[in-house]
Amino acid sequence: NPFAGLVSHLRASWLSGKTRPMEYRMAQLEALGHFMDDKKQQILEATASDLGKAPFETELSEILLCKNELHETLNKLSHWMKDEQVDRTMAMQLDSAFIRKDPYGVVLIIAPWNYPIHLFLVPLIGAIAAGNCVIVKPSEVSKNTERLVAEVLPSYLDKDCFAVVTGDVPETTRLLENKFDYIFFTGIPPVGRIVMTAAAKHLTPVTLELGGKNPCYVSDTCDVTNVARRVAWGRFFNAGQTCTAPDYLLCTMEMQEKLLPALHKAINDFYGPNPRESPDFGRIVSDKQFQRLRALLGSGRVAIGGQTDEAERYIAPTVLVDIQPSDPIMQEEIFGPILPIVVISNMDEAIDFINSRERPLVLYAFSSKDKIVNQVLERTSSGGFCGNDTLMHMTLPSLPFGGIGNSGLGMYHGKFSFDTFSHHRGCLKRGMGREPLNGPRYPPYSQQKFGVVRAASQVTRKNDCTLL
Amino acid sequence: MERMQQIVGRARAAFNSGRSRPLEFRIQQLKALERMVQEKEKEILAALKADLHKSGPNAYSQEILGVLRELVLAMEKLPSWAAPQPVRKDLLTMRDKAYINYEPLGMVLVIGAWNYPFLLVMMPLIGAIAAGNAVVVKPSEVSENTAKLVAELLPQYLDKDLYPVVTGGVPETTELLTQRFDHILYTGNTAVGKIVMAAAAKHLTPVTLELGGKSPCYIDKDCDLAVACRRITWGKYMNCGQTCIAPDYILCDPSIQSQVVENIKATLKEFYGEDVKSSPDYERIVNQRHFKRVKSLLEGQKIAYGGETDEASCFIAPTILTDVSPESKVMEEEIFGPVLPIVTVKSVEEAIEFINRREKPLALYVFSNKKQLIRRVISETSSGGMTANDVIMHSVVPGLPFGGVGHSGMGAYVGRCSFETFSHHRACLIKDLRWELVNKLRYPPGSMEMMHL
Numbered sequence: 001n002p003f004a005g006l007v008s009h010l011r012a013s014w015l016s017g018k019t020r021p022m023e024y025r026m027a028q029l030e031a032l033g034h035f036m037d038d039k040k041q042q043i044l045e046a047t048a049s050d051l052g053k054a055p056f057e058t059e060l061s062e063i064l065l066c067k068n069e070l071h072e073t074l075n076k077l078s079h080w081m082k083d084e085q086v087d088r089t090m091a092m093q094l095d096s097a098f099i100r101k102d103p104y105g106v107v108l109i110i111a112p113w114n115y116p117i118h119l120f121l122v123p124l125i126g127a128i129a130a131g132n133c134v135i136v137k138p139s140e141v142s143k144n145t146e147r148l149v150a151e152v153l154p155s156y157l158d159k160d161c162f163a164v165v166t167g168d169v170p171e172t173t174r175l176l177e178n179k180f181d182y183i184f185f186t187g188i189p190p191v192g193r194i195v196m197t198a199a200a201k202h203l204t205p206v207t208l209e210l211g212g213k214n215p216c217y218v219s220d221t222c223d224v225t226n227v228a229r230r231v232a233w234g235r236f237f238n239a240g241q242t243c244t245a246p247d248y249l250l251c252t253m254e255m256q257e258k259l260l261p262a263l264h265k266a267i268n269d270f271y272g273p274n275p276r277e278s279p280d281f282g283r284i285v286s287d288k289q290f291q292r293l294r295a296l297l298g299s300g301r302v303a304i305g306g307q308t309d310e311a312e313r314y315i316a317p318t319v320l321v322d323i324q325p326s327d328p329i330m331q332e333e334i335f336g337p338i339l340p341i342v343v344i345s346n347m348d349e350a351i352d353f354i355n356s357r358e359r360p361l362v363l364y365a366f367s368s369k370d371k372i373v374n375q376v377l378e379r380t381s382s383g384g385f386c387g388n389d390t391l392m393h394m395t396l397p398s399l400p401f402g403g404i405g406n407s408g409l410g411m412y413h414g415k416f417s418f419d420t421f422s423h424h425r426g427c428l429k430r431g432m433g434r435e436p437l438n439g440p441r442y443p444p445y446s447q448q449k450f451g452v453v454r455a456a457s458q459v460t461r462k463n464d465c466t467l468l
Numbered sequence: 469m470e471r472m473q474q475i476v477g478r479a480r481a482a483f484n485s486g487r488s489r490p491l492e493f494r495i496q497q498l499k500a501l502e503r504m505v506q507e508k509e510k511e512i513l514a515a516l517k518a519d520l521h522k523s524g525p526n527a528y529s530q531e532i533l534g535v536l537r538e539l540v541l542a543m544e545k546l547p548s549w550a551a552p553q554p555v556r557k558d559l560l561t562m563r564d565k566a567y568i569n570y571e572p573l574g575m576v577l578v579i580g581a582w583n584y585p586f587l588l589v590m591m592p593l594i595g596a597i598a599a600g601n602a603v604v605v606k607p608s609e610v611s612e613n614t615a616k617l618v619a620e621l622l623p624q625y626l627d628k629d630l631y632p633v634v635t636g637g638v639p640e641t642t643e644l645l646t647q648r649f650d651h652i653l654y655t656g657n658t659a660v661g662k663i664v665m666a667a668a669a670k671h672l673t674p675v676t677l678e679l680g681g682k683s684p685c686y687i688d689k690d691c692d693l694a695v696a697c698r699r700i701t702w703g704k705y706m707n708c709g710q711t712c713i714a715p716d717y718i719l720c721d722p723s724i725q726s727q728v729v730e731n732i733k734a735t736l737k738e739f740y741g742e743d744v745k746s747s748p749d750y751e752r753i754v755n756q757r758h759f760k761r762v763k764s765l766l767e768g769q770k771i772a773y774g775g776e777t778d779e780a781s782c783f784i785a786p787t788i789l790t791d792v793s794p795e796s797k798v799m800e801e802e803i804f805g806p807v808l809p810i811v812t813v814k815s816v817e818e819a820i821e822f823i824n825r826r827e828k829p830l831a832l833y834v835f836s837n838k839k840q841l842i843r844r845v846i847s848e849t850s851s852g853g854m855t856a857n858d859v860i861m862h863s864v865v866p867g868l869p870f871g872g873v874g875h876s877g878m879g880a881y882v883g884r885c886s887f888e889t890f891s892h893h894r895a896c897l898i899k900d901l902r903w904e905l906v907n908k909l910r911y912p913p914g915s916m917e918m919m920h921l
Contacts (some may be wrong), residue, residue, distance in 0.1 A: 425852065
C-alpha cells in the first residue's frame with residue numbers, strides 16, 4: 001500500500017491536535033490566499049495549457065470565486081466554530097446542551113479536470129476550516145495544473161497535515177484502499193459509485209458532486225434576446241465543460257425558430273464570427289473527450305457552428321436541432337460546447353420529459369411569467385434550480401451546492417463546506433447535584449411511579465416531558 | 469424479488485402521484501400515528517414484553533414516550549421546518565429571490581433494530597413522513613413480536629401504499645437492498661452497516677447509519693461517586709445493557725475502583741432488589757445467540773459482582789468485572805449486555821489516549837467536578853455524542869442531533885435533524901429576465917475590466 005505511510009503520518013498529526021486551534025486553521029487558510037496571489041500567473045498559464053481557458057474565465061472561475069470562499073471563511077470561521085447552543089427540556093434548564101463541531105480527521109479530496117483549481121481549492125478551504133488534515137488528489141487529465149499544484153502547493157501549507165498526491169486510475173484506486181475519515185469527490189456518476197463503494201469498506205462518509213444532463217426549459221413568453229445570451233454564456237463557458245452548464249434546451253418549435261437567430265447573434269457578440277480566433281473561447285481538454293464530442297455532432301442537424309479542428313481540440317459553439325430523445329447526444333452528459341434543442345409542445349410535456357430522466361445537478365427555466373418558473377420548480381426535482389439565468393446560483397456562498405440522486409449526495413460552499421467537513425457532536429453537560437430530580441427515572445417502578453410518569457407525560461403539548 | 473419490486477414500485481408510484489407532499493397530508497398521517505400509539509398502547513407494551521421482557525413502565529418510558537414527544541414536535545414545527553429559507557444575497561443577486569427549498573427525497577428505507585424495536589422504526593418513520601417521503605419500513609426480525617405488530621398496525625392507520633412494512637430476515641433485507649431508494653436509514657451493527665452502505669453505493673443512495681461501538685465512561689477521582697455510579701448503573705443496565713449508547717466500559721484510577729464497585733452494587737440492590745431475577749424491572753437478553761455471546765465475554769475475567777446466568781430464560785445478572793485487560797475479548801467488541809468492565813488508568817491523559825487509540829464511539833461519558841477536565845476530554849476526543857456527569861441523556865435533548873462518527877455511524881436524526889436528513893436542500897435562485905445590462909459585465913469578449921470592479 002504505497003500511500004499507507006502518508007495517511008498514517010497525517011493521521012498522527014491530526015491526533016496530535018495540531019489542526020484544532022482556530023489560529024492554526026486561519027494561518028493555513030491565509031497561506032492558501034498567498035498561493036492564489038503569488039501563483040496567479042502560473043495558474044492562468046497552466047489552465048490555458050490544459051483547457052485553452054480564456055484569462056477572464058480563469059480569473060473568474062478559478063481565482064475570484066475561490067477568493068470569495070476564502071474571505072467568507074476567514075471572516076466567519078470563529079463564528080462557525082462556536083458551540084451551537086440548543087433548546088432544552090424544562091428539566092434541563094440548568095444544564096448546558098450544545099453542538100460541538102469536531103473535525104473528522106484525515107480528509108481526501110479528489111478533484112476533476114474542468115475547473116482544476118477551483119474544484120480542489122474550495123473543498124480544501126472547507127476541510128481546513130473544519131480542522132482536518134487533507135490529502136488532495138488533483139486530476140491527471142489537466143496535467144499542467146496537476147504539476148503546478150503538486151510542486152507548489154505543499155510549500156505553502158504545513159507538510160505534516162496537508163499533502164498532494166498525483167497519479168492515474170491505478171494510483172487513485174490504491175489511495176482509496178486507505179481509511180479516510182471523509183472523502184469529497186467531484187466527477188462522473190460511475191466513478192462516484194466506485195468511490196462510495198470503497199468508502200463503505202471503512203464506513204467513511206462521502207460527499208459526491210456528480211453530474212447529469214441539466215435541462216433548460218424556455219417558455220414561449222420570454223425576452224428571447226436575453227434568454228439567448230444567458231443560455232449561450234452558460235453553455236459555452238469553458239467550452240461547455242461545466243457540470244452546471246445547461247445541457248439541452250426544451251422549447252416549442254415556435255420558440256426554437258426565434259431562439260436560433262438570437263443564439264447565433266449572442267455567439268457572434270461573444271466570440272466574433274470565427275470563435276476559433278477568439279481568445280475568450282476555450283478548448284477541449286483531451287483527445288479522448290474531443291473524439292467523444294465530435295461523434296455527438298452526428299445527432300440531429302447542425303443549425304449553428306459544427307466546425308471542429310482536431311489539432312487544436314477545437315469544437316465551435318454549436319446548436320443542434322431535430323433532436324430525438326433516443327439520439328446519442330441525449331444519452332450522456334454532453335460536457336462540451338454543443339447545445340441540442342428538444343422540441344416539446346407545452347410546459348407539461350417539458351416537465352414530463354424532465355421527470356422521466358435522472359434528477360439533474362441543476363435545472364433551468366426561463367420565462368417572464370413568475371408562475372411558469374414556479375411551476376417548473378415545484379413539479380420537478382434537481383440539485384439546484386436557477387430561474388432566468390444560468391450558472392449564477394453557484395456564485396452565492398449562502399446557497400448550498402450539491403446534487404440529488406445520480407447527480408450526487410451532500411453539498412458545500414460557504415458554511416455548508418464547513419458543516420460538511422465537521423462532525424456535529426451532540427453534547428450535554430450536567431451537574432452532579434439535584435439527584436433527587438432523577439428519582440422518577442430509576443427502578444423499581446411501582447404502579448404509583450408509573451402513574452406519575454404517565455401523568456407527567458400527558459401534560460399539554462406545549463410542555464416537554466420532564467422525565468427520562 | 470418480484471414481491472419486493474412490487475411493494476417498492478407501488479410506494480414509488482404513490483410518491484410520484486404527489487399526495488405525500490402537501491403539509492396537511494403529512495400532518496394527518498402523523499396524527500394517525502399518534503392515535504395508533506395511544507389506542508394500541510396495550511398491544512405495543514405486550515409485544516415489547518414478549519420480545520425483551522420489558523416491564524410496562526420500562527417499555528412506556530423507553531419506547532412510547534419518546535415517540536409521542538417526537539410526533540408532537542413534528543406536528544407543531546412542520547410548517548416552520550418546511551418553509552423555504554431565504555439566504556443572504558450579494559450585490560449581483562440583490563434584486564433576485566434566493567432561498568433553500570426543502571423537498572422530499574422520494575423513497576426512504578428505514579431498517580430498524582431489535583433492542584428498542586418500536587422506537588427505532590417509529591422515530592425515523594416520523595421524520596421521513598414529515599419530510600414528505602414514501603417510506604418502506606423493515607423492522608428487525610429478531611424482535612419478532614414487535615415486527616409482527618408493526619406490520620399489522622401501520623396499514624390500519626397510515627396510507628397503505630406510501631408506507632409499506634416489509635418483514636423478514638437476512639435474505640429479505642438483502643433483496644430489499646437491491647432496490648433503489650433515495651435515502652436509507654439503518655440502525656444496527658458496524659458489520660452490516662458496511663453492507664448497507666455498499667448496497668447503497670450501487671444506486672448512489674445517501675445513507676444514515678446508526679451503528680455502535682464501545683462507549684467509554686471515564687470517572688475522575690474528583691466527583692460525587694455515589695451519584696455518578698447511580699447514574700451509570702441506570703444507563704448501563706437498562707434494557708439489560710442492550711442500548712447502543714449504554715456506557716460500555718469504565719475507565720478510572722485504580723484507587724477508586726473498589727469504591728465504584730461498591731456504589732454500583734448498592735445501586736443495583738436499590739433498583740432491582742436482592743433477587744434481580746425476580747424483579748419485574750430487569751429485562752432479558754433478546755435471544756440465545758446473544759446470550760451465549762455475552763456469557764462468553766466473562767471467561768477468564770475477575771467477576772467483582774454478579775456473573776449468574778440462566779440460559780433457559782436468557783438471564784444474565786448485572787455484572788461488574790475489575791482489573792480488565794485492554795486486550796481481552798470483553799474489550800474488543802461492543803458488549804451489548806449487562807456486563808461492565810472496569811479498566812484502570814492512572815490519569816485523564818491516559819484515559820484520553822486509550823479512547824483515541826480505539827474506534828470513535830457512539831457516545832462518550834465523563835464524570836468530574838472539574839469543569840476544565842470535562843472541557844479537555846471533550847476537546848481531545850471524538851464521539852457521536854456525549855454527556856458529562858450523566859449517561860444517555862444527550863439523546864433526549866430535542867435540539868441535539870443523534871448520530872455516530874467513524875465506525876459508530878454517519879449522519880444524524882431526531883427532531884429537526886430528522887426533517888433535514890430526509891429532505892433535499894434545493895438551492896433556488898430566481899432572477900428576472902430584465903436588467904440584462906448588469907450581465908454585460910460578465911460576457912465575453914475580454915471583460916478584464918469587470919475583474920477589477
